[in-house]
Amino acid sequence: MSLLILSASEVSQVTSTFSADDLRSLMADVFAIVSSSSDPAYTPPRIGIPTERHQALFMPARLSDIGTAIKIVSVPREGGGGLPASTLVLDKESGAVKAVINARELTALRNAAGSLLSTTLVGKTEARVLVAFGAGTQIEKHIELHVKALPTIKRCVIVNRAMNSRLHGLMARLATTCPGVELEAAPRDRVKDLLASADIIVTATPALEPLFPSNWVRSGTHVVLIGSYKKEMHEVDRALIERAFKGILLVDSREACYAEAGELEEGDPVVEIGDVKQWRRGDYADDFDGPVTMFKSVGVGLQDVAIACAVVERARGLGVGLVVEGYD
Structure with a gap:
């Protein structure tokens, strides 16, 4: 053989x-x-x-x-x-x-494909601005695949804890793979303003504390959480999780996310993405305390x-x- x-x-x-x-x-x-x-x-x-x-x-x-x-x-x-x-x-x-x-x-590619599925299911198919946290392969594949699938995306901003060679290398590669998209590496002190215009937020960090408060996220935003895989990890705060309950909070596996995702608690009203064939997206007010949609993945x-x-x-x-x- x-x-x-x-x-x-x-x-x-x-x-x-x-x-x-x-x-x-x-x-x-x-x-x-x-x-x-x-x-x-x-x-x-x-x-x-x-x-x-x-x-x-x-x-x-x-x-x-x-x-x-x-x-x-x-x-x-x-x-x-x-x-x-x-x-x-x-x-x-x-x-x-x-x-x-x-x-x-x-691993990064299959995660990005799952996240893209979630973006499609929640109806965020005309997104224009994607804001990402982290500078690893996960972020690279998430941006590449979303840009490839959603030609409406015209701007991608990457926030990393340091303006280092890893980030610069990522930006250079994305400039080649995502032509026609405005790419920007932004410092953390600009996060509030950046999130105000974000249609999609992707986080892929090992953060132990929330990367931003809930009231910086506009209603109707789709939030993809990839980074946490231990209960002490928290990429977003509880307030944003509860806003997702009012929209829809998708997970790859209910059992795995309850066990591993720091942002979730046992019994939270989550929906496995495999159970969703289609979902009607509602109208959202232009505010910062209404419903959001969310996908939490720990990988299966x-x-x-x-x-x-x-x-x-x-x-x-x-x-x-x-x-x-x-x-x-």
Whole structure:
């Protein structure tokens, strides 16, 4: 049996051939399965193995009609960021490993696709201004995919805690991938004014305190929360969460978000995105205390399976990657 190996650059080459609608539809299918008890999906708890220098995380998942995969990532204990994840994809029939792919980009891309789905479902399809917090790959993919899908977006502003080389590199890449869009890196002291005109807000930070108060956010804004994954993390305040109850507060997985998202409390009236086929957007007053719409995502393993299997299938069709013949 042959083994396909895809490097980071090869994964980027393959994912560039997917349309925004391809990715959005893929995540819609995944979330429908997450919210349906009748569909055979399997996501066991992730396994963490601590060592003196890093924490190794193993995240297996299976979709019966798509395949089985396991994502592996190591997080250094001191200094430096997380290492790029790798995903192993198993052959559907034999169970043998059929592909090893660099997943550095895929986690951010599947999250961005899920967020784009939420933006579409809440009817924010004529947005013009997107304000993002953070300067990592998550923000890069969220901006790229939203701009690709929503040609009405004409301005994207990125707020980061430091005007550093990471931010400058992101701005340079976005200038290439998002031509025709006004891009701006803004300091934190301008956040209040920036949010007053925002149609979409995306946050992807490990913030322990809210990035801004609720009364800076205009009614009708769609807020996407990606960063928090521990109960002590809070990207927005409770007041903004309660404003989302008056609009709609979508989550990728109710169980996972109750357990992991610092902004949410057990029993909050959230709606799983997989349960929503369409939602009628109401009229919003031009104020700063009315309803907003929101999507909180902590990520689910089935997203990794779906996008990894899609990339492997597309790569084989394109002839991209290193094929090791006679691996077994």
